[in-house]
Amino acid sequence: MRYRLIPSALVVWIAALNPVLGHGAPAAVDQPKVCLECHSELEEAFQRAHVHTAFADGECSSCHNPHASRHAALLRSDVGALCLKCHDDMQGLGDLPAPHRPVALGECTSCHDPHGSAYAANTVAATAQLCAGCHEEAGQWVQRQVVHDPVAAGDCTDCHVPHGGTVEGLLKTAVPGLCMECHDGGAKLDRAHAGRSMAGTDCTACHDPHASSGKGLLRTNQHQPFAAGQCSRCHGNLDSGGSFALTTSVGELCLGCHRAVAPGQKAEFPHIMNTEESCASCHNPHASNSPDLLLKSQVKLCLGCHFGDREGRKKEEFITHDGMDCVNCHRPHGADNPRLLVKTDSGLCVDCHEQAHRSTHPVGPEVIDPRTKEQVTCMSCHQLHGAKFSPYLPLNPDMELCLQCHDK
Numbered sequence: 001m002r003y004r005l006i007p008s009a010l011v012v013w014i015a016a017l018n019p020v021l022g023h024g025a026p027a028a029v030d031q032p033k034v035c036l037e038c039h040s041e042l043e044e045a046f047q048r049a050h051v052h053t054a055f056a057d058g059e060c061s062s063c064h065n066p067h068a069s070r071h072a073a074l075l076r077s078d079v080g081a082l083c084l085k086c087h088d089d090m091q092g093l094g095d096l097p098a099p100h101r102p103v104a105l106g107e108c109t110s111c112h113d114p115h116g117s118a119y120a121a122n123t124v125a126a127t128a129q130l131c132a133g134c135h136e137e138a139g140q141w142v143q144r145q146v147v148h149d150p151v152a153a154g155d156c157t158d159c160h161v162p163h164g165g166t167v168e169g170l171l172k173t174a175v176p177g178l179c180m181e182c183h184d185g186g187a188k189l190d191r192a193h194a195g196r197s198m199a200g201t202d203c204t205a206c207h208d209p210h211a212s213s214g215k216g217l218l219r220t221n222q223h224q225p226f227a228a229g230q231c232s233r234c235h236g237n238l239d240s241g242g243s244f245a246l247t248t249s250v251g252e253l254c255l256g257c258h259r260a261v262a263p264g265q266k267a268e269f270p271h272i273m274n275t276e277e278s279c280a281s282c283h284n285p286h287a288s289n290s291p292d293l294l295l296k297s298q299v300k301l302c303l304g305c306h307f308g309d310r311e312g313r314k315k316e317e318f319i320t321h322d323g324m325d326c327v328n329c330h331r332p333h334g335a336d337n338p339r340l341l342v343k344t345d346s347g348l349c350v351d352c353h354e355q356a357h358r359s360t361h362p363v364g365p366e367v368i369d370p371r372t373k374e375q376v377t378c379m380s381c382h383q384l385h386g387a388k389f390s391p392y393l394p395l396n397p398d399m400e401l402c403l404q405c406h407d408k
Helices: 008-017 031-036 040-047 079-084 129-130 187-191 248-257 259-268 300-304 345-350 352-359
Strands: 235-238 243-247 364-369
Touching: 031 040, 248 259
Parallel strands: none
Antiparallel strands: 235 243
8 A cells, every 4th residue: 555645744734623633622833834834935034124914924815715715825705805904995996086006906916915015015126116117118218308306306295195095197186287386376476377277277288297308398299389389370369267279169270281191081980079079189289109199108098988888898897809999999089880980890801810801710791690580790799808717708619609509
């Protein structure tokens, strides 16, 4: 007969946690001593400046199941739910209007070390380095000619809340109120802006809140009339309220110069620029870090209105197809295809996936989807902005997906 040796640490756990084997009440276990027999790499964490309370108290089993678990690292539950059992002040932050993505997805250990850290709040790095780990552009800001003081000092949390808030961009308070906490308003500020009243103005419309290559933290790309100081190209005289009224409507004003956009107005499916919205819903008329003077990065701008409306996903789960920009598939001003697509559904896909198109499920007018009674297209099976299964499939392709139509 062959015998297998049981590790001594496991024997201790079994005897201590099983009243039958222990002949009565469970014996007290020196959990760190037992666990460190195998997990010696964690011994150093006890010496760090900031140690997680449960870890410092030697309560390994408060987070880990010593025997078995459905979760990685033998955790008692998934990371987000586990942390909330103690940190209940974080409850609901992922559901706020402006959630931090790791919080919304329950990925606490993206930012925090669950055992010990050299940094306050058990973060895995200093604030600036931590943020730059995901926000890669943040690491480049300090290299620019003009850097905002909080950025230069690495104090991201001077302006941003790290878990979630009610103001877009995870800002502590809305602009301009946030800016005015450090920058005095009033007559001096108005004089610096051609006498225009700055009350209620979005400072970030012209100024980069992080860093810039030019004086005054002005954004990199500037509208030609703005850069030339020719305000009268678009604005009339200063009115009694301290505002410069436009000389005509936004749409007419913009199309006076940007005539190439005009065909989009006549397309079968025009974008919102032809409704109550205007060019300024997407473009900044003064300055932007985008060559097209967009108000935000292209993906963030589109997701401001378009997310989850077709497939019900959370905004944080939305991805662009293969990392492409929205305009690779959609026309931003207007198109003759639904959803502003450059081409029809399958015609658009075949531009990149030509080989797959020749050896795929039949598509086209002759193939009818029994669920919708419409023709089968690539989008009948694929969710192009994120799905659980590869390649961009909402259901298991081994059987479940096919059974949606082929149930007999």
